[in-house]
Amino acid sequence: MKALTWQSRGNITCETVSDPKIEDGRDAIIKVTACAICGSDLHLRNGLMPTMECGDVLGHETMGEVVDVGRDNSKLKIGDRIVVPFTIGCGDCRQCKWGNWSCCERTNPNGRKQAETFGYPLSGLFGFSHITGGFAGGQAEYMRVPYADVGPIIVPEGLDDEQVLFLSDIFPTGYQAAEYCDITPEAEKTIAVFGCGPVGLMAIKSCFLLGAKRVIAIDTVPERLALARSSGAETIDFANENIQNTLVRMTHGLGPDAVIEAVGMEAHGADTSVQKVSSAILSTVTTMERPFALNQAILACRPAGIVSMPGVYAGPVSPVMVGILMNKGLTLRTGQTNVQKYLRPLMDRIQKGEIDPSFIISHRSTNLEDGPDLYKKFNDKTDNCTKVVFKPHG
Ligand code: NAD
Ligand code: ZN
Ligand code: ZN
Numbered sequence: 525m526k527a528l529t530w531q532s533r534g535n536i537t538c539e540t541v542s543d544p545k546i547e548d549g550r551d552a553i554i555k556v557t558a559c560a561i562c563g564s565d566l567h568l569r570n571g572l573m574p575t576m577e578c579g580d581v582l583g584h585e586t587m588g589e590v591v592d593v594g595r596d597n598s599k600l601k602i603g604d605r606i607v608v609p610f611t612i613g614c615g616d617c618r619q620c621k622w623g624n625w626s627c628c629e630r631t632n633p634n635g636r637k638q639a640e641t642f643g644y645p646l647s648g649l650f651g652f653s654h655i656t657g658g659f660a661g662g663q664a665e666y667m668r669v670p671y672a673d674v675g676p677i678i679v680p681e682g683l684d685d686e687q688v689l690f691l692s693d694i695f696p697t698g699y700q701a702a703e704y705c706d707i708t709p710e711a712e713k714t715i716a717v718f719g720c721g722p723v724g725l726m727a728i729k730s731c732f733l734l735g736a737k738r739v740i741a742i743d744t745v746p747e748r749l750a751l752a753r754s755s756g757a758e759t760i761d762f763a764n765e766n767i768q769n770t771l772v773r774m775t776h777g778l779g780p781d782a783v784i785e786a787v788g789m790e791a792h793g794a795d796t797s798v799q800k801v802s803s804a805i806l807s808t809v810t811t812m813e814r815p816f817a818l819n820q821a822i823l824a825c826r827p828a829g830i831v832s833m834p835g836v837y838a839g840p841v842s843p844v845m846v847g848i849l850m851n852k853g854l855t856l857r858t859g860q861t862n863v864q865k866y867l868r869p870l871m872d873r874i875q876k877g878e879i880d881p882s883f884i885i886s887h888r889s890t891n892l893e894d895g896p897d898l899y900k901k902f903n904d905k906t907d908n909c910t911k912v913v914f915k916p917h918g
Pocket of ligand 1: 562565566693697718719720722723743745791794817820834837859861
């Protein structure tokens with residue numbers, strides 16, 4: 525089959541690799557009907573995530589049709605259409621039972637190795653380096669789904685792939701990020717969202733679904749800011765305005781009640797020219813993580829507020845403004861998303877017509893050979909690229 529593979533830093537190729545097979549009785553094999561590129565894939569592409577190996581199959585936003593099922597899997601049958609969460613959960617361990625699916629204690633076969641760095645093992649993730657299990661991803665014609673009797677959700681009749689694909693990751697990710705801000709209609713909260721990529725846009729929509737009064741979104745890419753505005757947010761273009769001064773002015777000195785950092789470790793410096801130049805240099809010559817947006821978010825949040833951080837980081841990052849976080853009494857909430865927890869409620873919201881996440885898609889392809897080019901466009905934010913979806917079987 526064809527699949528998009530990681531070769532080396534900055535080098536993604538479409539290769540012919542062997543078809544996946546059932547390896548465990550709980551597995552399923554899907555024919556991938558739709559898959560997408562995530563901002564996290566860019567961190568892998570750009571060499572910021574350690575333990576990638578040449579030939580690794582990428583992709584963790586995937587759905588498809590079940591074409592084979594293991595003998596112990598009584599949940600799925602051939603022909604079912606399923607969306608696959610990017611976090612692999614066993615369903616039986618303490619963490620899965622608590623709903624902390626991304627901290628599953630059992631699904632990462634390299635968990636012991638991971639514990640050397642993280643203290644404990646975390647869940648396996650599709651197409652996301654060897655420290656998270658080395659599972660082949662779903663930017664491919666077929667994918668093996670381990671623990672397929674637990675994670676995936678069967679798609680109800682009447683919904684097309686584009687409406688439900690993002691349940692695999694970014695819709696639950698944006699929603700969890702918003703939920704972490706303790707939004708209720710009565711609280712009349714103002715939320716600042718840093719980054720108007722797919723995750724930021726899903727976070728904006730989710731803030732409003734939960735009852736936020738105001739959302740102020742920050743980015744500099746015009747088409748992304750436009751999508752943020754059409755989602756109901758007020759926007760700040762960080763190339764033209766000082767983020768902190770503008771946020772303080774817009775909130776009459778009070779500051780946002782919570783901030784969502786939906787940028788992650790490849791942030792661009794936004795405020796001073798030194799930041800702007802150093803982030804531009806760092807992004808081209810090194811694989812160092814850049815916490816510019818995180819620091820901006822910590823600064824922006826009102827005292828005793830919440831910093832919700834879906835943005836992904838890989839290892840130690842410095843300098844992070846821990847002193848400001850501490851002295852302001854901020855609460856930091858973060859993590860890979862507990863996707864399984866949100867599948868049913870968010871599928872219901874899609875079915876009721878409360879949201880159609882497909883509004884962010886800008887590029888579609890039926891040919892995985894287009895992968896390297898579309899990765900570049902999504903990475904460089906050119907050609908108005910806001911989200912890429914492949915339909916590898918047409
Ligand atoms: P993306 O790269 O498409 O979007 C990031 C956006 O941030 C871009 O539009 C960029 O212009 C903007 N940006 C850069 N520097 C900024 C700054 N200083 N201030 C404000 N905006 C800035 O990526 P995405 O797909 O939207 O993902 C965003 C982050 O979420 C990534 O780090 C990704 O790895 C992470 N993510 C986390 C989870 C999770 O489970 N926690 C899941 C999916 C994605
Ligand atoms: Zn992702
Ligand atoms: Zn588990």
